[in-house]
Amino acid sequence: MAESRAHEKPRILCLHGFRTSAKILETQIHKWPESVLEKLDLVYLNAPYPSTGKSGVDGIFDPPYFEWFQANQDFTEYENFEEGIAFIEDFMVKNGPFDGLLGFSQGAILAAALPGMQAEGLVLTKVPKIKFLILISGGKLGGSKFGAPPLAANAFSSPVKCPSLHVIGENDFLKPESIALLDSFVDPIVIHHPKGHTIPRLDDQSLEIVNNFIDKIRNVATA
Template sequence: MKHKAEKKLKVLCLHGYGYSGAYLKMRLQVWPSNVLQTMDFVFIDAPFPTHNKSFPAFSWFNSSPEDPGEYDRTFNESMALIEETMVKFGPFDGVLGFSQGAYIAAALPGMQAQGMALTKVEAIKFVVVISGGKLGGSKVPAPTLAKNAFTTLTEIPSLHCFGENDSFAKLPAIELLGSFVDPFVIFHSGGHEVPKLDEEGLKVMISFVNKIQATVSAHGLRSLL
């Protein structure tokens, strides 16, 4: 992994519930520098503040028994922000999400293919799903915009990272795998976190990045790894 890229892979990063873009940026530093250097990460904050007095914290969607429409309304506003960001700072090659942000990242290819989201930008070419699952699966219901996001298999390259001790996302993450064609999987021994890459995890990451580079070769990329 010593070669320079003519063009880095541009990736929009979506943080988890109760966190921020800055927090996710910090957590990704556990990955080796030669992996991080293959990508140009863009971090944004979700539009809805959460109650956290320790640090800035946000969410992408909320639900309330007192306001049945809150889930759709907040999800739709987040989708508008994501697309606005991609128009302004793009073009983007892919999307990475952690936890709540990973649920969105996983659904984006299907939503875009159906014309329900990201209609003003190029088709995303890959997704990275860290500790996330399927909107409309066993854990998180689907908002209206994403209700058909998984009616067909998603064929773009996908990397799925989840932990043996992740009580929140392990089962939803396994459930999600069936919605993707030939997903890359990093199954680690930790919990709800961005995992460090052990030898096996690094091999999977290298294979995934090489697959992405082949997918976006028309954009002037050559092999990095």
């Protein structure tokens, strides 16, 4: 198996942000140069739930918009959390195998918690272990801003060992959550950028970090 996959690109399931879509995330990721994107097999998935309110990208990107789960205003109660993950797992079973996950915003918050829940045997039991994460504007379930749904109560009880790339915006409202999330990973690789809650273009330094991370995950994916 390893030999047959040696020349394949790492296959990555991409989870979009709150009240956006797979198509929008694909457009955002294409700010990154083709020299990066051609090394990855990126698969974009729409979340299962139509937007339940106004989208922050309304007027910038066309609808429809989707969300992975819903929460009350202070993020202490969640709806559709387990169902959203089951939807992802079903897609991974039918369209995998996937090596890793890329998430932006709500998609990154969810992706960050999945390896820990998978290690507990609570979710993604029918698919291979998640080997790496790319988290853009992420946050921590069970951190200071977001309470943890019951399923994710112990998602970060042990440090997450899989390689992780964290993209953090200097002016992002989720910056404190993104920083706090780093402590939950064994060896997080970090890109800081001057923008806000967005997927940034890559400057020379960021591009070097991304390319080094891709080299790392290629080895992990084909191992």
